[in-house]
Amino acid sequence: MKRYVAVVRERLWLVLLAVVVTTGIAVLYVATAEKSYEAEADVLVTPVATESTVFNSLGLLTRSSDPLRETETAARLIASRDVADRVSAELKGTKVASLTPEQLLDDVSAEPVAEASIVSVIATANDPELAAEIANSFASEAIDLRTEIFSDRVETAITALEDALGGDSLDQATQDELQSELAQLQALQGQQDPTVSLESEAVPPNSPVAPRPIISVLGGLIAGLVLGIGGAFAYRLLDSRILREEQIRQRFNLPILARIPRDRRGGKSTIPPDTLEPATREAYRLLRNTIGQFSAPGRNARSILVTSAGTGEGKSTTTLGLATAIAAAGKRVIVIEADLRRPGIGRTMGISTDVGVVSVLLGTTTVEESLVEAPIFSNRLRFLLADHSGPATAELFSLPAAQDMIRYAEELADFVIVDSAPMNVVVDTMPLSTAVDDLIVCIQLRRTRLDDVSALAEALDEFGAKPTGFVVIGTAPQHSEYYTEPGSRAEQMYGAVGAERAMELASQSDGEEWDAPNRTAGH
Secondary structure, X not given: OHHHXXXXXXXXXXXXXXXXXXXXXXXXXXHHOOOEEEEXXXXXXXOEOOOOXXXXXXXXXXXXXXXXXXXXXHHHHHOOHHHHHHHHHHOOOOOOOOOOHHHXXXXXXXXXXXXXXXXXXXXXXXXXXXXXXHHHHHHXXXXXXXXXXXXXXXXXXXXXXXXXXXXXXXXXXXHHHHHHHHHHHHHHOOOOOOOEEEEEOOOOOOOOOEOOHHHHHHHHHXXXXXXXXXXXXXXXXXXXXXXXXXXXXXXXXXXXXXXXXXXXXXXXXXXXXXXXXXXXXXXXXXXXXXXHOOOOOOOOOEEEEEEEOOOOOOHHHHHHHHHHHHHHOOOOEEEEEOOOOOOOHHHHHOOOOOOOHHHHHOOXXXXXXXXXXXXXXXHHEEEEOOOXXXXXXXXHHHOHHHHHHHHHHHHHOXXXXXXXXXXXXXXXXXXXXXXXXXXXXXXXXXOOEHHHHHHHHHHHHHHOOOOOEEEXXXXXXXXXXXXXXXXXXXXXXXXXXXXXHHHHHHHHHOOHHHOOOXXXXXX
16 A cells, blocks of 8 residues: 555645646636536326226326336327427427427437336526426327327227217127217216326426536546546556655665655756755765775775666766765775766866876876875875867776776775766776675665666676665655754765864864664665
């Protein structure tokens, strides 16, 4: 149930959109639809007993073992083409003069009332008085038609009996019987059909039956919810983007190293570390502590490669955020810009160089000669920038000089962080994945696609590289802003203005930052 609720919450905009659209359609229908009124006239059905020989010869409705059969028969006789023809002729010169018998039949229904000898004649029209007039006309014309048929049959039966009595061959008993039947038939002359009669006339209704505002709007609301929720689940099946941590936990047996909160600025460009929001800087401090747990005793430095499955998923911002967090703790950090296709770290940090990664790989300069200091943290944070860009440099990382470059950088710093190209897009830096201590994969919620991460995992597995874990970007803040609001110690420690003071405090701590009790990766 929690997963179902999560799916709906992720696509809440779709549910709300469906509700707004369907409710709007319902409101528009109520406002523009022609009003429809229903009027009802009741016809009483009184079948005669089957024992009466006189009535049996007149085609009247007779009583049977099924009490509904007579009313159903009467209903079909009322809503018939013959009655519709008579109503159409009678209503000439009125509002329904233009309606054909077929149209009248479409607007009229005759329905037996359950457990009652009554047929309800219901007429629908756009005018209440017209609906009542049509219902009464169908009821009265049906009764008149049945009466005419009844009268004709009575006259026919009387004529036949009179002819029979005029004969000389009848005995006295037969003559007496025929005389009795003749008297009964003569008593029926001029009478209406005794089996059907008008029980109650239709009156003009006070309110329309359609449209019904409350029911229509409520129906639109329910339809919107059904369509929206169904659309949310269909969208989820078709959408391969990662929306929740559970999706990567179920697919990959790797820890989540850090959760980076959503940055309100958004966008695809790299965010300078001194402009990160307080909660984001705190998240990178947690990532720094998590990575620090993996450091083996006796190791002088640790190398980290940061990559992603696609472009614009926050790997360069993560590289800079992690680097500044480590430098703020008094450690020496070298950032290697290995994304030669789309370099942007130098531009983000406001630094540039004429010699860098490509020059080092080609052997025209050394790592130490090519390093550029950051404007913050003095010589504790240095960069080996991309001095050339483009696909022509893609194969340089396959050279042995690439791994030598990382080893030389480890001799000059405590941490070496490599900003890699997205390995699922280009494989330029794939050889570096086995030359570093840690391989971090950045995943941005609502952007990174699960199938892209799966493809990256397969490519790394074939190359013999295993990621250390994931950095999930775009989560909700996990702690109170009270501790990270502007002006707090965190702001002073990691903001651009307080950078020098942060380095001084870190130097005085003698590395106590890393002596905290051991923690489990991913927590």
